[in-house]
Amino acid sequence: MKRSARIIxxxxxxxxNLLRAKKAAPNSKISAVIKANAYGHGALDTAGxxxxxxxxFAVSCISEAVELRQAKIDKPITVLQGHQxxxxxxxxxNYQLRLTLHEQQQLKLLDDYPGNFRFExxxxxxxxxHRLGFPAEQAGQIYHRLQKHHQVKPDQLLLMTHLSCAxxxxxxxxxxxxxxFKQVCSHLPAQQSIANSAGIxxxxxxxxxxxxxxxxxxxxxxxxxxxxxELDLKAAMTLKAPVISIHQLKKGDYIxxxxxxxxxxxxxxxxxxxxxxxxxxxxAATGTPVLINGQLTxxxxxxxxxxxxxxxxHLDDNTVKVSDLAELWGENLSVDIIAHHAETIGYELLCNxxxxxxxxxx
Ligand SMILES: Cc1ncc(COP(=O)(O)O)c(C=O)c1O
Numbered sequence: 001m002k003r004s005a006r007i008i009x010x011x012x013x014x015x016x017n018l019l020r021a022k023k024a025a026p027n028s029k030i031s032a033v034i035k036a037n038a039y040g041h042g043a044l045d046t047a048g049x050x051x052x053x054x055x056x057f058a059v060s061c062i063s064e065a066v067e068l069r070q071a072k073i074d075k076p077i078t079v080l081q082g083h084q085x086x087x088x089x090x091x092x093x094n095y096q097l098r099l100t101l102h103e104q105q106q107l108k109l110l111d112d113y114p115g116n117f118r119f120e121x122x123x124x125x126x127x128x129x130h131r132l133g134f135p136a137e138q139a140g141q142i143y144h145r146l147q148k149h150h151q152v153k154p155d156q157l158l159l160m161t162h163l164s165c166a167x168x169x170x171x172x173x174x175x176x177x178x179x180x181f182k183q184v185c186s187h188l189p190a191q192q193s194i195a196n197s198a199g200i201x202x203x204x205x206x207x208x209x210x211x212x213x214x215x216x217x218x219x220x221x222x223x224x225x226x227x228x229x230e231l232d233l234k235a236a237m238t239l240k241a242p243v244i245s246i247h248q249l250k251k252g253d254y255i256x257x258x259x260x261x262x263x264x265x266x267x268x269x270x271x272x273x274x275x276x277x278x279x280x281x282x283x284a285a286t287g288t289p290v291l292i293n294g295q296l297t298x299x300x301x302x303x304x305x306x307x308x309x310x311x312x313x314h315l316d317d318n319t320v321k322v323s324d325l326a327e328l329w330g331e332n333l334s335v336d337i338i339a340h341h342a343e344t345i346g347y348e349l350l351c352n353x354x355x356x357x358x359x360x361x362x
Contacts (some may be wrong), residue, residue: 003306004240004273005280006360007353008332013219013234021213024200026205031078031193033214035060039226039347040279040302040354041218041237046070050074050217058212062097064086066186069095071270078122081132082106083104086113093117099209100124100160102132107142110151121146121155122193125184127177130165136184137264143188158185158191167222168200176235198222201231220346221336238330239353241274243292246312255309256301261286262348267313270297271327275306279330279353281342283310288341290328292320299341 021030032054038046047057047068056076059065062084065077082100083089085278086109090100093115097297101107102124108352110119123143126133133144139159147154165171179192185192191211201222215221219235221228228235246292247269255261255269270292276282280303288299297310297320312320331336335346342349 001277002358003084004244005239005278005328005353005357007357008239008240008330008360009045010234011045012237013236014041014046014217015217016054016234017052017217017219017236019215021197021200021216022053022144022243025195025204028211029055029196030207031056031058031210031212032074033058033080033212033255035064035214036351037064037355039214039218040352041352042354042359044073045359046217047071047073047075052058055210056098059236062091063240066091066095069097076120082122082124083109085109089113089119095261096275098122098156098158099140100132101146102126110149113151113305118151118153120153121160122160123158123190125161125181126182127161127184128173129162129177131162131164132177133161136180139184140188142188150212158193158210159188160193160210162196163196163199163203166196166203166206167224169202169223173207174199174203178192179205196222203221206270209311215347218346218350219337220350224336224340229335234236235330235334237350237354238273238355239278239280239336240325240330241272241278241328242325243320244273244307245271245321246320246322247271254301257304258302261301265313266314267300269300269309270309270312270320270326272308272310272328273306274326275304277305277356279351279356280308281338281344281349281352283344284338284342286350288332288338291333293324294332295319297326323338 001191033138037333056079078098098120100122124133125139191209194213197216198207219233253263
């Protein structure tokens with residue numbers, strides 16, 4: 001059964017944001033990152049919406065890529081975590097998937113793979129994030145091994161790395177990562193890919209042959225200090241839920257679990273049918289903004305599983321009614337603001353809500 005909270009996806013915003021990435025890096029090809037169900041926006045729909053402009057798609061794992069192929073998405077697809085087993089290699093062959101090679105065990109699987117199919121590979125180099133990738137010192141040796149490998153398309157080899165601090169525009173660590181990548185790759189002829197959204201919008205030097213925009217496609221700013229509007233990004237997801245009750249409370253009354261909010265005066269409040277089960281962050285603090293009929297209200301007390309309470313005392317009587325729809329975030333209220341009030345990031349909210357709520361069309 002569908003819950004009351006619902007998501008609306010805005011296809012024109014997805015397209016706008018992709019063009020925004022293209023405008024920022026006009027000489028790069030685009031691998032649109034649609035992992036984790038396109039950050040909660042629905043991977044299949046998003047791939048369809050971005051299809052014309054994206055040069056390829058990137059997902060986390062083999063199963064996400066297969067879902068796209070089975071839906072007849074025929075653009076190149078990169079699996080960012082690459083293969084974990086022989087089965088994964090068989091599937092990658094069947095579905096023509098580009099794999100990311102970042103670990104010796106994957107190389108061993110490739111060596112042992114029967115037959116003579118040649119895979120398209122990204123060679124991932126760790127330039128300082130220390131998550132995935134071969135150490136920079138080993139990159140040259142592995143590159144040369146792959147160039148001669150009977151199961152690799154040598155001319156399709158792509159060198160990639162990932163930036164850990166690009167969202168902090170003053171952090172010199174990005175420059176160090178870029179420098180390390182440049183040094184490592186200077187004698188290794190191949191296409192390159194470095195930039196995530198923060199790289200695309202903040203570090204021109206990171207653009208290279210391929211960019212990999214993720215969060216910016218969904219209209220969230222990759223920079224904590226910069227609002228999406230300043231970056232010309234538009235919300236691709238709106239989260240809405242109905243008002244299901246309105247009350248008058250007396251000065252001194254408490255609201256919600258653990259009675260964390262005490263009314264400082266008589267107050268009018270509205271209860272909205274959206275909570276952490278719908279992906280609204282439980283840690284959103286009192287004061288987090290919520291829009292009802294375009295009017296700003298604020299969260300009071302703790303977020304429950306399926307409900308929140310908001311202050312409507314400052315609004316004229318009858319401007320809020322039961323069954324009115326509240327906007328928790330979206331076109332008129334940036335998800336980044338809500339994330340800030342919950343001490344998290346827009347990525348987490350989009351993924352959680354998108355994967356918990358019914359998507360009501362586009
Ligand atoms: C390897 C890689 N490239 C690109 C991206 C896209 O990053 P962002 O969503 O910050 O643009 C991600 C996402 O985490 C990633 O893991």
